[in-house]
Amino acid sequence: MPDRVLTAATVITMDDDLPRAEAVAVSDGSIVAVGSVAHCVAALPAAQLVDTGAAALLPGFIEPHGHPLVSGIATQPPARSIAPWDAPTWADVQAVFAEAIAGSEPGTPLWFAGFDALLHRHPSPTARELDEIFGDRVTVVTDNSGHGVYFSSALIKQNGWDVTPPADPVAAHYGRNADGSLNGQGFELPVLVAVTGPLLAQMGDPLLSAARYYALMSRGGYTSTSDMTYDPKFRAGYEALAAATSCPLRVSMWEMSTTGTYSEPETFTAPDTLLHKAGVKLWTDGSPWVGNIAISFPYLDTEATRTAGIDPAVAGSLESMNYTPAQLDAILDTAAPAGWQMAFHANGDLALDLALDAYEGALTRHGLLGTDHRWRIEHAGAGTRRHFDRAARLGVHVSMSPFQYYYWGDLLDGQIFDHDHGSQWAAFADAVASGACVSLHNDGSVSPPTPVINVATAASRRTRSGQVHGPDQAMTLDEALRAQTINAARTLRRDHLVGSITVGKLADFVELTADPYDVHPDKLADTAQVRGTWLGGQRVDLDVFLAAVGGTDNAEHAHLAEHTKPGCC
Structure with a gap:
C-alpha cells in the first residue's frame, strides 16, 4: 500500500489530546501523524496527498455487540x-x-x-x-x-x-x-x-450471505465488530471472509458458554488484528418483545401485549432466568482463571441484579476487583442508576441498545410497561453519569447496522416516529459519539488498535457528509450520512469484496448454515 496523507473538511479524532485536525498520515496500514497538512506531509514526504471529499473524517464506528456471520446467513438472500x-x-x-x-x-x-x-x-x-x-x-x-x-x-x-x-x-x-x-x-x-x-x-451459499451482511455493516460506517455468539464451527467461515480482498471488518469473538469449549483458546489463520477471541457470552434472561425478561414490575395487559401473546400473569417472572446462581458461578470460575472477558446479556432489572451479583462474587474470588478486567453487561434495557453505579464500582462496562428505544420506545411507554418504567427504558444519561464505560450497539440482525441512528437516538431520545420519552435520559452528542467509537473500542479491549485517530493505531476511518457536531441530533441521521470506510489505510471497495467471496467455491462452508441461529441478542 502506498503511503498516503488523507484530508477532509475536518478530521474528528476522538483523541482528547488533539480533538481536531486537518489531515492524517498513513503508512503500512497505521497512523503515523495527525495534525496539519504540512505536519503530515513532513512525516511522510513521499506520500500521496488524498482529499477524501468528506465533510468529516472520523475513526471507524465500532459495533461492540454484533453477530455478523449468522446475521448474514439468516437475513440476507436467499x-x-x-x-x-x-x-x-x-x-x-x-x-x-x-x-x-x-x-x-x-x-x-x-x-x-x-x-x-x-x-x-x-x-x-x-x-x-x-x-x-x-x-x-x-x-x-x-x-x-x-x-x-x-x-x-x-x-x-x-x-x-x-x-x-x-x-x-x-x-x-x-x-x-x-x-x-x-x-x-x-x-x-x-x-x-x-x-x-x-x-x-x-x-444458497451461506458464506456469500454472510459477506452481504459484512457489506451492510460497512455501508453503515462500521469497521470493527464482534460476534457475541461465537461457535468454533464458524472459524473457517470467518477466516475465509477475512482473507477476501477488501474485507471491510475486524471481528472480536465471544464464545457461547453452551459450546463446551468456551474456556479454551482459539487461533485463526488471519492476523490477530482482524480476528481474535476475546471472551465468553451468557444470557441471564430473554427478550422484552416476547415477554421473557426477568423484571420486578409487570407487563401491562394491553392490546399490544395480547396480540404479541405476552401473558402479564406469567411474563417477566423469575422463571425467565436462563441460569441459576450456582450455574453462573461454575462458568465464571472456569473462565476467569483463563483470563477471558465475560459478557452477560441482561435486560430486566432482576436479570441485572443476578448478573452483577455473579460478577461481584467471581471478581472477589479470583482477585480481579480493581483490575482492568472490563467484564460486560449487554443491553441493560431496564437498568437504573443503582445498577449502573454498581457496574461502575465493579469496573463492569455497559453496552446499551439504542435500537430498543428507537423502534419500540412508543410501545414501551404505556403499552408494554407503565410510564415510570417504559419512559426510562435505555437510561443513557444515568449510565454515563455513573462513570461506567458506556458503549452503543445494534445487535444485528435484531436491528439494522446503523451507528449514526444509534448516536442520534441516544442524544435526542427520539423514537422512529419522532416522539420523545424520558428526555432526561439523553446523552450529549459527544458522549454518544464516544460510545460508538473509543468507548466501544475499550469495551472490546481493542482501544490500543482502534477507536480514535491517534498515532500508532490502525488506519480505520469513516467518511461522513456532515460534521456531526454542527448538526442537531434530531437531524443527524438525515444529514451526516456515511460516504465510505477505510480499513488499514485502504478505502474499502465492497464490490471487490463481494466479488471475491462470490467468485470462489464456498462448498466447504455449507455446514455454517446447520449451526446458525437467526437473530441474536
Whole structure:
C-alpha cells in the first residue's frame, strides 16, 4: 500500500489530546501523524496527498455487540426480510409473502426473517396460518428477537415430526396442540437451530450471505465488530471472509458458554488484528418483545401485549432466568482463571441484579476487583442508576441498545410497561453519569447496522416516529459519539488498535457528509450520512469484496448454515 496523507473538511479524532485536525498520515496500514497538512506531509514526504471529499473524517464506528456471520446467513438472500424497518405492517409482510410465492419455484423452501408481533401488530403465526398462505411449501418465519421461530406443516412432515414429535430441549420448547403434536411454533436457541439448520443447508451459499451482511455493516460506517455468539464451527467461515480482498471488518469473538469449549483458546489463520477471541457470552434472561425478561414490575395487559401473546400473569417472572446462581458461578470460575472477558446479556432489572451479583462474587474470588478486567453487561434495557453505579464500582462496562428505544420506545411507554418504567427504558444519561464505560450497539440482525441512528437516538431520545420519552435520559452528542467509537473500542479491549485517530493505531476511518457536531441530533441521521470506510489505510471497495467471496467455491462452508441461529441478542 502506498503511503498516503488523507484530508477532509475536518478530521474528528476522538483523541482528547488533539480533538481536531486537518489531515492524517498513513503508512503500512497505521497512523503515523495527525495534525496539519504540512505536519503530515513532513512525516511522510513521499506520500500521496488524498482529499477524501468528506465533510468529516472520523475513526471507524465500532459495533461492540454484533453477530455478523449468522446475521448474514439468516437475513440476507436467499432469505427475505420482513423486519419492521423493511415491512412495517402485516399487510407489507403479506406482500413480501406473495412476491416470494410468485417469484420462486414451487418446490423451493421459503425463509422469512424479522417477524415482530408487537410492531407488526399481528399474533405470532402457527402452522395453520402459514399453511393457509403457503400451502404445502416448506416455510420458516423467524422472529426478529432471535427467540422464536414459526414453521409450516410441510416442514414438520419433512422432518418426520408429524409421526414422532421431538421432545423439548433443555432451556427451549416447541409450541404444541392439545394432543402433543407441534403447532408450528418454537422458542429459544436449541429449537431455532433444530428448525432452521437443515433448511438453511438447502438454500444458497451461506458464506456469500454472510459477506452481504459484512457489506451492510460497512455501508453503515462500521469497521470493527464482534460476534457475541461465537461457535468454533464458524472459524473457517470467518477466516475465509477475512482473507477476501477488501474485507471491510475486524471481528472480536465471544464464545457461547453452551459450546463446551468456551474456556479454551482459539487461533485463526488471519492476523490477530482482524480476528481474535476475546471472551465468553451468557444470557441471564430473554427478550422484552416476547415477554421473557426477568423484571420486578409487570407487563401491562394491553392490546399490544395480547396480540404479541405476552401473558402479564406469567411474563417477566423469575422463571425467565436462563441460569441459576450456582450455574453462573461454575462458568465464571472456569473462565476467569483463563483470563477471558465475560459478557452477560441482561435486560430486566432482576436479570441485572443476578448478573452483577455473579460478577461481584467471581471478581472477589479470583482477585480481579480493581483490575482492568472490563467484564460486560449487554443491553441493560431496564437498568437504573443503582445498577449502573454498581457496574461502575465493579469496573463492569455497559453496552446499551439504542435500537430498543428507537423502534419500540412508543410501545414501551404505556403499552408494554407503565410510564415510570417504559419512559426510562435505555437510561443513557444515568449510565454515563455513573462513570461506567458506556458503549452503543445494534445487535444485528435484531436491528439494522446503523451507528449514526444509534448516536442520534441516544442524544435526542427520539423514537422512529419522532416522539420523545424520558428526555432526561439523553446523552450529549459527544458522549454518544464516544460510545460508538473509543468507548466501544475499550469495551472490546481493542482501544490500543482502534477507536480514535491517534498515532500508532490502525488506519480505520469513516467518511461522513456532515460534521456531526454542527448538526442537531434530531437531524443527524438525515444529514451526516456515511460516504465510505477505510480499513488499514485502504478505502474499502465492497464490490471487490463481494466479488471475491462470490467468485470462489464456498462448498466447504455449507455446514455454517446447520449451526446458525437467526437473530441474536
